[in-house]
Amino acid sequence: MASHENKSTLEVLPRDEAKIRKIWKTAGILLILTSIEFVFAFTLPRGLLLYAVFIGLTIWKAKYIMMEFMHLGEEAKPLFYSIIVPLIFLIWLVIALVKEGTEIFIIRW
DSSP states (O other), X not given: OOOOOOOSOOOOSSOOHHHXXXXXXXXXXXXXXXXXXXXXXXXXXXXXXXXXXXXXXXHHHHHHHHHHXXXXXXXXXXXXXXXXXXXXXXXXXXXXXXXXXXXXXXXXO
């Protein structure tokens, strides 16, 4: 009878150390950004500054995830801009709607 090896582990050969380092670097950067958000959540008072920091760091993390894990950094620039530019307009739309809604609420009451 043939001996069976432990098939619960999977190893890809040959190992690409450069890709592994890049994945760990990306995970480290995302960990640092998340840690900064966590520290700000408990140190800054609630208000516009805290919300702006959260929105900025979240957009930065989303961009980094898109560039690294979705491989958009290696794609053509028009494809990259076709994703980022609508995102910028969507963020502007949300800010404008919140501002207008606040003004209408203040006027009505």
